[in-house]
Amino acid sequence: MFASFASFLLAVSVGLSSGAPDPQARATAAGYEQLRGFATVLVTHLNRALGTEHLPPFVGAPVTPGLIVTADPSRVQLFDRFAVPLSAGRVSPPEPSPECASKCPKILFDTFRRWWFELGVESRTHAVEVPDVVLIGAHRDLPAQTLTQIAYAASESRPIQPPRLMLLTHGGPAGVRGIPFYLVRPGGLTLPPNSAALGLTVTIEPGRFVVTAAARSFGRTLSATSVPELVAILKDVHRHHPNKAAIVYRFSGDVSVGNFVATYAAVREEFPVAVLGDDEPITIP
Amino acid sequence: MQPRLVRLTVWAAVLGLAACKPKEAPAPPRPDPADAAQRAAAAFVHCVEGGNAACIRTGLPHGAFDAFVLLGWLATGSPVAILDALSRELVAHSDPRTVQGRFVREVERLSGPLRGAECSPVGAQELAPMVTQLAQATKARLEAIGMASADMMRVVEGLAAEAAEGLEGAFLVRMSCKREPYQLYLAMVPEGPRYSAIGLMPYLPRFLGGDEAQIDAAQALRSKSLGISGAAAPVPDGTVDRYLPIPMEEF
Structure with missing residues (x-):
């Protein structure tokens, strides 16, 4: 009985893998x-x-x-x-x-x-x-x-x-x-002074968005009460920092996952990289 | 003397002789098979600690325990791993030499950590009743996660039949160790009057009677015997860090 089962296993194993790319193709397809x-x-x-x-x-x-x-x-x-x-x-x-x-x-x-x-x-x-x-x-x-x-x-x-x-x-x-x-390094992130990082952060609060940055050169706190207003602010930031692609998102209160995704969807053209952080500070000395 | 009386006399004599025959000593109680399996498991671990290559006996139903392990994997494993590796695992399972070779290598790998770990048996469960339970759990799980094709169900039934037949009378002995690997389950199969090891597993799912709470995952993850500790890949130059592997200038 088990000899035939072994044959069946071999047949099934071939069937399970048929249609899948060979290992080399799989590797070049960046993982799974x-x-x-x-x-x-x-x-x-x-x-x-x-x-x-x-x-x-x-x-x-x-x-x-x-x-x-x-x-x-x-x-x-x-x-x-x-x-x-x-x-x-x-x-x-x-x-x-x-x-x-x-x-x-x-x-x-x-x-x-x-x-x-x-x-x-x-x-x-x-x-x-x-x-x-x-x-x-x-x-x-x-x-x-x-x-x-x-x-x-x-x-x-x-x-x-x-x-x-x-x-x-x-x-x-x-x-x-x-x-x-991505995530901000747990416990906080300290970047070298000459890193040229901006560390742009959007804190989503119920009914309000607060825009800050870790770089001292940014030097201001901006706020918006709607997504279109936020988009306008971030487009302006992008004009001044065209090579920046990431936003750190922090959340307060009952802001939901749906609120986050709606915000990301609105700004992803300028800032496609999403980074989440809780209270982790970002420091650029 | 009448024939009937003769017969009665003969019977009486036979009975009398029987009554006079000295009583045989009562047969010693048969040893509890679970105890015997635990003693054999302890002896096996001592043998492995000593680096003795002859600890593993050939010609035993290693494949039956491999079938049990495969069922356990299908019942609890990650779908990514199952989808990726099941074909390969089934090919390996169909070759008894590969199955036994894996057990030999696993035992060789554990011989170092087991030395000085002070392992002792703390319980034994019969394997055959667990096979039915495991097969049912495996089928239910595969149906729940969308992997219950007809071929997959035949694989499960075939593995269950193979495990049930080969593990008749076998025990799964739980070894508790003072140092890593901290715990170990050894499959012991009867071979005449004694038990021999045919496989091992590091833990047993709760639905099969394993006490998962006894595993200190933090300790276990660091253990050399698990073999997944090690150095992380270097952070690519110019990126922020391991958590944020994007170019610094984009941040």
């Missing part, structure tokens, strides 16, 4: 973009956990396969392995982890670290890489501060180096898409 079957897994899981229609609407970049994390106002799910309860979209209890430089909640940090451990075991046992991409599918009503905490917990708990991050969006007929984003 061609990973057959991942799109089905992603959409199936998002629909079960969240409902893709609840993702913030935006036609972002194609999704790079990775670990899937979902968050709605009641819980954060690390694919189907672990869950952390949320209370009205906030991590509860909110006690920070002493091991998380960004002061991300201990319960989130520990849960992610447990997941990385399992993935490390998987990597050893089955000779695969520990995934280096984390896809976050967040309900558009989730407080954006919770998104930032999730991103820091996922990044700071990963051994060796932080993963690449992508916020999933609902691209309409384009399907599930994403916004790649």
